[in-house]
Amino acid sequence: MRSNFLTIIFLLNSFLLLGQQRHKDIPFTQDYAIKYEGAVAAKAVDFDRNGHIQVLAESGLKRLTPGQLLVPGKIVDDNLYRFMGDKSIVDLTQVDQQLVYLDEKVIFSNAWAGSLYIEHQxxxxxxxxxxxxxxxxxxxxSVVTHIRAGKKVREIKLQDAIKELALGSHGGYYVLTDKAVFEGxxxxxxxxxxxAKPGVVSMAVHEGHLVLAHESEGLLFLDKQHKLQKADHRLPSLKLTKVRSIDGQLWIGSDEGAFKLAQNGRYDYYASKRWLNNDRVVxxxxxxxxxxxxxxAGGLSKIVFEQMTLAQKAEFYEKQSRIRHIRNGFNSHxxxxxxxxxxxxxxxxxDNDGLWTSMYLASQAFRYxxxxxxxxxQNTRESLDAMERLYSIxxxxxxxxxxxxxxxxxxKLGDPEHWQKAAEKDWDWKATTSSDEAIGHIFAFGVIAEVVDVPELKQQAVKLIDxxxxxxxENxxxxxDFDGKPxxxxxxxxxYVNGFDKNIGDRKLNSSNIIGMLQTAYHFTKKPKYKEKIQELFDKHGYLENLMRPMEEIGKADKQSDNLSQLLSVYWNHSDDEMYFLGYWGLYRYALNNDLKEKYKASIIDHFEAERPEKDAVWNIMTAMTGVKDFALGDAMWFLQEYPMDLxxxxxxxxxxxxxxLLEKNFRNQYTKEVLPPDELKISRHNANRFILDGGHDGAAENSAGDIWLLPYWMGKYLQVID
Incomplete structure (x- = not known):
């Protein structure tokens, strides 16, 4: 009988999802950096067919010690070929996947049994x-010398200082000087x-055209007749140092990081120590x-482009969260x-151990x-036990x-004045629990009670809800709190709730959250007091009207409003978004009747439309729960794919x-027309403003993927919007 019931539930869920988009989890290109440390005044880098990477520095040849994502290698002296130390090497390059060197007198290589040896004169x-x-x-x-089969073919002298050479697309070559570009x-x-234009610092032949990096005018694109086709100064940086064409992609180096031109015309930006040891690109x-x-200037970064599925990325994050981010069962950083x-x-x-753990806990329940x-x-058990102890300690x-x-x-503790001595020996607990903790708890406990088919865990979760x-x-x-005060x-x-004006966010938020919480309690306990309280809040206090209020009506407090209203509405609080959407699970799924469910659906979609520009996977995938066709699935997958593996x-x-x-100052603090990809922004949880351009903590902390990434991924899998 139970099996038939579960089949019916599955079919109903599938029927709801008819017409919704679903993401097929095919491999995408995941990029990450492996860094090698060493400020060695490097001049050039290349590699051979064996994958041996060699760096040429002013002090000689260098090699790399093993490195991996999050565990940097080092740049050290290369002593593999002992007698290379006697050479005065000035440049190196790759020929037929082998390393070839230029020193003050000869061109030579250790490949081809060392037979390549040319005196260049x-x-x-x-x-x-x-x-x-x-x-x-x-x-x-000042001179370009052509050497063929060990003999000097010709010399070409120039009046201006030579900066670099590049191969042309039809067998010729280009010479860049400090005043002009020449073709030979x-x-x-x-x-x-x-x-002819002074100030060009580097050049590349890209798709058969010359592209020049200019010291003040950005990128100059020339046509096949070498006429200026366009100048692009809309770049992540104008302090350019290099331009290169690599495997059909245009890469640019600067004093403020590296970037490459993407197919959509935007630039993918690789800057900060997430990607580079130092932003000055050599x-x-x-x-x-x-x-x-x-x-x-600080070493070498190998930017790896690996084909990966979301499932494989999830496996990486699962290990990251378990090995470094579990504290007494909590999801910590x-x-x-x-x-x-x-x-x-x-x-x-x-302060939010309970909230961050709730989000991780829900992810593991969905995963199971x-x-x-x-x-x-087992992960669910351990974190649920930690959550339960919050109540007993x-x-x-x-x-x-x-x-x-x-x-x-x-x-050693955050906010030491809020810590209390526990009755249990050797333990302290923290007071002043917030509403975002409460909604997180009820969300996670509701998910476990609904989706985990293990009776004792269901009972444990329902007991905590109740x-x-x-x-x-009762209060x-x-x-x-312990002092008898709220x-x-x-x-x-x-x-309190209706003490706020109708346009103040907390009136809508608190109404939405508490109704979702009470519905969750009633759904799993069937105790009349919860349903009665919902009806009271609806009939006597207008909580349904509060939670249904359109997002466009939420804004700043009037000047005559009280101080708290003024404080809460200086700008949009993105922590509220997190509370709303976590609360929507209980609000929508455990609605008392279908009429309410349709109303809630309209409210959720209204909120989602306000949040659509953020492209946040939690908002989008939680909205998918309602069965709406357009929940910006592509944006959610973009979030999951673009989130950096380095947290x-x-x-x-x-x-x-x-x-x-950039946009004009606005209530929602949306600073840019389009949100930047997650791997170009500081690491932040879902309660942060994803439009903030600058920030971070100099590598002082690492976030867990448990709440940031695993929650939307596994929720998407459970809701069948990710195959």
Missing amino acids: VESPIGFLALNKSEFLVYNP SLNSASLKSVF DIKKGPQTSVLILN LFGMKDGDISTGYLVDS AVTKSPEAL NPVKGFPARTFERTGHKS SMMTHII DMYLV TLWGKWNPS IQWTIKNSQRSDID
Whole structure:
């Protein structure tokens, strides 16, 4: 009988999703950086067919020690070929996937049994261009020398200082000086000036056209007749150092990071220590397999482009969250790190341990419901036990602590004045629990009670729902702390909620949250007091009208409003969005009747439309729960695919960029017309404003993927919008 019931539920759910888009989890390109540290005054980099990467520095050849994502390698002296140390190498390049070197007297290689050895007879060379294994262009600051089969074919002298050479698309080559670009032919002793303009710092032949990096005017794109086709100054940085064409993609280096031109015309920006040791780019080269090597003033970054599915990314994040982010069952973040070194961090308590853990806990419940993974079930058990202890570690019945920690020096804890001694030896607990904690708890407990088919876990979750909601009802719709007073934000009493003007967000938010919480309690306990309280709040206090109020009516308080209203409406609080959407699970799924469910659906969609520009996966996928066809699935998948695998809180800066469109100051603090990709922004949870351009903490902490990424992914899997 139970099996038939579950089949009916599955079919009903599938019917609701008819017409909705679904994401097929095919591989996408995931990028991440492997960094190699060493400020070695590097000049060039290249690699051979064995994947051996070599860096040329002023002090000689260098190699790399092993490195991986989040565990940097180092740049060290390369002593593999002992007698290379006797050479005065000035440049290196790749020929037929082998490394070839230019020193003050010869061109040579260790490949081909060391048979390549050409005396170039160029005085004070600074670089060379390889045409093939036996033909080279060697140059010093004023002369280009063509060498073929070990013999000097010709010399071409220039009046201006030579900066670099590049191969043309039809067998010729280009010479960049400090005043002009010249075109040469391998069969001619003369050069032709094709573009005269001082200030060009680098050049590349891209798709058969010359692209120039100018010191003040950005990128200059020339047509096939070498006429200026367009100038692009809308770049992440105008302080350009290099431009290179790699595997059909245009890469640009600057003093403020590297970027590449994407197919949609925007630039993908690789800056900050998430990607580079130092933002000053020295050179950019193709790397092994599908990687790109970015030589910078602080070392070398290998940007890896790997084909990956969301399922594989989830596996990576599952390991990340378990190995470094579980504290007594809580989903915590690593803190106190030194310059991004994860080995130096420690797990830290948070005001919102219960909230972040609720989101992780729900992700594992969804994961178990989808996969029946024993690991997901055990993760659910452990975090649910931590959540349950929040209720038992303090003396107030039905009241959850914010968090708990072993007794120690209080200076090590956040907000030490809010910590209380527990009756249990060696433990303290934190008071002043907030409304965002409460809604997180009820969301997670409701998810477990609904989707986890393990009776004891269901009972444990329902008991916790009943405990908190009984406390709230018995305390006149307040969370009442150990001192007998309501906490600062744990207030759903009508006199408090309706004390706000109708356009103040907290009136709508608190009404929406408490109705969802009461519905969840009634749905799983069937106790009449919860349904009766809902009806009372609807009939006597207008909570249905409050929660249905359109988002466009929410705004700033009038000047005559009270101080709290003024404080709460200076700008839109994105933490409220998180509370709303977590609350929508209980509001919509456990509605008392279909009429209410349709009303709630309209309210959720109205809110989603206001949040659509953020492209936040939680908002979008939670909206999909209603069965609406358009919930911006593509934006949600973009969020999941673009979120960086490096969750360290590096300091990020985007405000200098001229390739983004800024907006006028507004209530929602949306600073740009389009939100930037997550891997170009500082790491933030769903309660933060994703339009903030600058921020971070210099690599002092690492966030857990448990709440940021795993929740929307596994919820999407459960709701069948991700195949």
